[in-house]
Amino acid sequence: xxxxMAAQIKQGVRQVVLAKDELGKLGVAVADIDKGxxxxxxxxxSAAALGGLRFGDQILQINGETIAGWKKAKVISYLKKADGAxxxxxxxxxxxxxxxxxxxxxxxxxxxxxxxxxxxxxxxxSSAARNGLLIHHNIxxxxxxxxxxxxxxxxxxIIQEAPPSVTLTIMPSFLFKHIVKGIGFDKMxxxxxxxxxEM
Amino acid sequence: xxxxMAAQIKQGVRQVVLAKDELGKLGVAVADIDKGxxxxxxxxxSAAALGGLRFGDQILQINGETIAGWKKAKVISYLKKADGAxxxxxxxxxxxxxxxxxxxxxxxxxxxxxxxxxxxxxxxxSSAARNGLLIHHNIxxxxxxxxxxxxxxxxxxIIQEAPPSVTLTIMPSFLFKHIVKGIGFDKMxxxxxxxxxEM
Numbered sequence: 020x021x022x023x024m025a026a027q028i029k030q031g032v033r034q035v036v037l038a039k040d041e042l043g044k045l046g047v048a049v050a051d052i053d054k055g056x057x058x059x060x061x062x063x064x065s066a067a068a069l070g071g072l073r074f075g076d077q078i079l080q081i082n083g084e085t086i087a088g089w090k091k092a093k094v095i096s097y098l099k100k101a102d103g104a105x106x107x108x109x110x111x112x113x114x115x116x117x118x119x120x121x122x123x124x125x126x127x128x129x130x131x132x133x134x135x136x137x138x139x140x141x142x143x144x145s146s147a148a149r150n151g152l153l154i155h156h157n158i159x160x161x162x163x164x165x166x167x168x169x170x171x172x173x174x175x176x177i178i179q180e181a182p183p184s185v186t187l188t189i190m191p192s193f194l195f196k197h198i199v200k201g202i203g204f205d206k207m208x209x210x211x212x213x214x215x216x217e218m
Numbered sequence: 219x220x221x222x223m224a225a226q227i228k229q230g231v232r233q234v235v236l237a238k239d240e241l242g243k244l245g246v247a248v249a250d251i252d253k254g255x256x257x258x259x260x261x262x263x264s265a266a267a268l269g270g271l272r273f274g275d276q277i278l279q280i281n282g283e284t285i286a287g288w289k290k291a292k293v294i295s296y297l298k299k300a301d302g303a304x305x306x307x308x309x310x311x312x313x314x315x316x317x318x319x320x321x322x323x324x325x326x327x328x329x330x331x332x333x334x335x336x337x338x339x340x341x342x343x344s345s346a347a348r349n350g351l352l353i354h355h356n357i358x359x360x361x362x363x364x365x366x367x368x369x370x371x372x373x374x375x376i377i378q379e380a381p382p383s384v385t386l387t388i389m390p391s392f393l394f395k396h397i398v399k400g401i402g403f404d405k406m407x408x409x410x411x412x413x414x415x416e417m
Contacts, residue, residue, distance in 0.1 A: 030317075032349075053352035054340050079350045087340050087347035111350050114316060118229075141253050141286050148286035150231070151278045151310050153252035193392065 023120055025163025025216050026186045029112045032079060037070045039103030046212075047072060049095070050198045054088045057115075059198045061165075061212040068212035072108070074165055075116050075190065075198070080109035115194045116159055120186045121146040127179055133158060133171060137192050152187070157195040160188035163216050167199070168207035222319055224362025224415050225385040228311045231278060236269045238302030245411075246271055248294070249397045253287045256314075258397045260364075260411040267411035271307070273364055274315050274389065274397070279308035314393045315358055319385045320345040326378055332357060332370060336391050351386070356394040359387035362415050366398070367406035 037045055046065020050057050058076040061067050078086060078094070082101065086094060098106070121129045123146070130145020131138050136157050141148050158166055158174060162181055166174045178185055190198075199207065236244055245264020249256050257275040260266050277285060277293070281300065285293060297305070320328045322345070329344020330337050335356050340347050357373060358366055361380055365373045377384055389397075398406065 053354045055350055055352045077350050079348060085343055085347050087350065088342070114350070117313060143287070144284055148284050149278060151254055151276050151286065151313070153254045155252045191390065191393070194390070 020120075020184060020186070022162025022181065022184070023118070023186045026118045026160055026188050027163075028114075028116055028118060028188075032109050032111055035070050035072060035108040035110050037066045037072075037106050037108070039106070040066055043099075043103055045098060045106070048202055049078065049091055050200070051089065051091045051094070052194065052197050055114075056086050056089055056091070056094055057198055060202050060207060060210075062210050063212045063214070065212070068214060071217060072110065073113060073216065074167055074211070075113035075159060077111040077114050078108055079111055080107075082107055113159075113188070115190050115198075116188050117190075118186055118188050119150055119152055120184055121150050121152065123178075123181075123183045123185065129178060129185060133174070135171065136167065136169070136174065137195075138189070152189075155192045156189040157192050158187055159190050159195070162186050163188070165211055165213045167211055168204045170208070219319075219383060219385070221361025221380065221383070222317070222385045225317045225359055225387050226362075227313075227315055227317060227387075231308050231310055234269050234271060234307040234309050236265045236271075236305050236307070238305070239265055242298075242302055244297060244305070247401055248277065248290055249399070250288065250290045250293070251393065251396050254313075255285050255288055255290070255293055256397055259401050259406060259409075261409050262411045262413070264411070267413060270416060271309065272312060272415065273366055273410070274312035274358060276310040276313050277307055278310055279306075281306055312358075312387070314389050314397075315387050316389075317385055317387050318349055318351055319383055320349050320351065322377075322380075322382045322384060328377060328384060332373070334370065335366065335368070335373065336394075337388070351388075354391045355388040356391050357386055358389050358394070361385050362387070364410055364412045366410055367403045369407070 046062035046067040048060035050059040056078045130142040130147035132140035245261030245266040247259035249258040255277045329341035329346035331339035
């Protein structure tokens with residue numbers, strides 16, 4: 020299943036090497052939570068998007084330096100000063116996310132209600148109920164494609180047009196809200212990278 | 219690595235079949251969170267322990283009935299009434315947990331401080347820092363063995379006596395606290411199942 024594979028959260032740490040664009044940009048925003056640094060925004064078409072950084076990824080090291088405990092401002096300042104020709108990142112794949120596959124019924128329904136991307140209701144005896152989908156979680160990806168800050172009707176359309184088996188990437192809402200805090204939803208809606216991850 | 223394998227969180231749903239003991243007990247306690255039902259306690263040596271139910275597992279169905287949205291009291295009452303000879307559970311493996319492997323240094327240290335099982339400090343440039351261990355998380359297992367409600371010195375001893383590579387199972391503290399709420403810590407300390415999971 021392509022969607023399941025695209026969504027799959029990998030164990031271990033990967034290396035990502037990026038170069039700044041002609042404006043000196045990488046195209047990411049970050050958030051600091053619980054002494055970790057997380058990707059909170061990936062600009063569509065940016066170096067970060069093309070290099071495969073993903074919303075929710077945890078950055079462990081930059082240019083070999085461990086950044087545990089760094090605040091957002093320190094990370095931004097460090098990246099601004101860094102030589103743009105080559106910046107290496109050690110990255111852990113979306114640690115706050117998990118994936119869950121639901122199967123649409125004969126009415127093309129998966130069995131849950133969501134509001135501003137947050138799951139608010141599980142329909143009795145639906146595929147979502149049988150698979151243990153939970154409320155107080157935000158939908159981050161559908162079949163591996165980022166849907167953060169999309170209007171609910173657009174997310175619904177993506178789900179409705181998907182094959183019968185749909186893999187959701189979800190994150191507890193209290194962590195999601197912490198990660199996106201301070202990033203304008205209009206900016207995210209318009210400019211968030213929504214390309215399909217390479218597999 | 220045995221510890222890493224014992225801790226590994228499996229995708230998909232497994233079936234567990236239990237019979238009540240001569241006192242009519244299964245040996246589990248549950249908590250309801252976000253419309254899901256989770257195992258909050260497994261009595262050592264009980265049917266649940268021998269059958270492989272694990273702290274943090276999500277119960278999706280009992281005897282084929284989907285229990286999404288059920289409150290704790292309803293689950294307990296349903297289990298009390300159920301025929302004790304054979305009860306089937308559909309179980310999702312510890313969805314709120316994740317695992318992380320750290321390597322002890324030459325002083326047998328992994329590089330983090332914890333208090334009542336909750337990680338409170340990451341030591342600069344330690345293995346914990348390099349691997350992105352986070353504060354505001356509780357240590358649930360060490361190499362797959364449950365350590366919930368053990369005194370900190372006992373958890374430390376288990377880590378110190380483990381091989382150099384130690385796999386931790388962690389859970390965000392706000393979810394952990396929700397799951398264990400209402401279960402006495404003395405009871406958990408003394409009677410929690412801490413057998414090594416079968417692989």
